[in-house]
Every structure is written in structure tokens, then in C-alpha cells.
Amino acid sequence: MNAVPRASRRVAVARQRGFTLLEVLLAFALLAGASVLLLSILSNGLRDVADAERHGEAALHARSLMDNFGRMERLRPGGRNGSLDDGRYRWALEVQRVQDPLPAPLPTPGQATSGPGADGIVDAGEPVLYRLDLTLQWGEGGPKQTFRTSTLRALYPLPEDL
Template structure:
């Protein structure tokens, strides 16, 4: 602000000071809107990840209980194509010392199965949504031990 020489009276802000204040205010507003936009995008990403985790849990919980667990690869869609999933199931050797996977080619995937021992499977599930980029993908792996059904023996 400028003061006049003698009376101590103020005349107000100069045009340059007003323009500078508006420029600073506009810069702060742009920065705030950018932060809010990124925050909203992160919230939407977190929501999709949460939904994908629920779908993954549901798919994995049903395997071996509701539907038979068979080695191989399969996939599908959820929510009308919004989520795509791929599941790979494979038999793995028992991690205990001395236990080995029976040779392949004898009676199916892993040979003769002892009805008293559970069979160990590795389940690899990948869920994707949107473009399927790194921020739009959930991958999980787990092990499942199941006792063989009579038709598997």
C-alpha cells in the first residue's frame, strides 16, 4: 500500500499488488484441486482393490469345497465383465522330508494316490479390472491340502 506524503491517508492497493494476490490465490487453488483429484482417484483404486480381494476370497473359498479341485488353468468374469480372473491349479510335492510327488503318467496328473494322505495343490489366482495395469491387478497364491475323492484313486 502507498501512503500520501503528508496526511497519513491510505489510498489502497496498487494494480500490481492485486494481480500478484490473485496469481497466488489461483496457484493455491490449482494445487488444492490437484491434491483432491489424486485423493479421489486413490480412493477409487482402493475400492476396486477391496472388491477384488473379496472376489478372490470367494473364488478360493469355493475351490475344493463347492467345486472339485482339478489341476489346470481356467478363467472367467465377474460383475458382467468388470473383473476378469485366471486360476491355475497344480499339484505340488509334499514339503515333508522323504515325501515325493508320484511320477506323472500313471493314473493321471500325479500317479497313484494314497487315500489316507491329503494331496497338496498350489492355487494361483489373478484378478484384473480396467486396463489390467499394475494398479488394476491383484495376484495371490496359496496352498490347499485335500483328501482325494474315490474317483481320484
């Protein structure tokens, strides 16, 4: 008959057995954890793409608004606000008159220090400098839903500006 001892047969049979129930459950748990992690990474990526798209759209709106301020109507110090895209984007503009950052030329010897330009009098031939601060918000207007930009605009004054 068979010359293989009985103990050897048991070892051979034990080696041919499959995974235990505990090993299979552990494998499924690891697979489920990896799937949840992968899905959360994908959903965060999609959310970030949507945020970037809204930020890009806000930047385009801001550029369009900044290009038109001072061209369609006269800039005046103060604030104004409005909305775009049927209220999806809300904007607020703050206009401030600022001093020219360039220092005034030094008077030549013998030149009077009073006259045009002295004592804060503006020369009608010199442009007036304005600072424009624009804030665009969308959604609830949190830190990730706000776009801010600033620029300087030089305009020649009208008689009522002097």
C-alpha cells in the first residue's frame, strides 16, 4: 500500500488548507480602509478643482471691474458695491486718494517755498493718485471664498476735484 507515514500525511494536508476566516476578514477590512482613503482623496481633489475654478472666475471678474473703474465714471473717494452673475459674486470697492510717493523736488537757491504745490494745493496739470481696493466674495464669503486685489490709478483732476 502506501509507505508514507501517517504524520507526514497530516502535514501535507495542513499545508494545502486555505486562508482562515480571520485572515479573510482582515484582508477585507484593509481593502475597505484603502477604498475609503482613496475616495476621500478623490473627493478632496474635486473640491479643490472647483475652488480653483471659482477663484479663477473671480480673478477674471476683478480684472474686468478694475479695468472699467475710472473709465466709465469718474473716480471719487469712498466705497461702492455691487454683484455679478445674478448675485453669485459680490464686490466691494474702496477708493482712497493717496499722496504721490515721489518726493517733491528740492527748491533751488533763491526760489520761494510757497506757491503752487505748497500747502497741499494741487496743480491742475498734475495727475491725482487713487488707490483702488477691490474685494470679491462668493458663497458664504469665507477665507477660501474671497478674492482681494489693489491697484493705483492716476487721473487728471477735474475742476471739482481740486
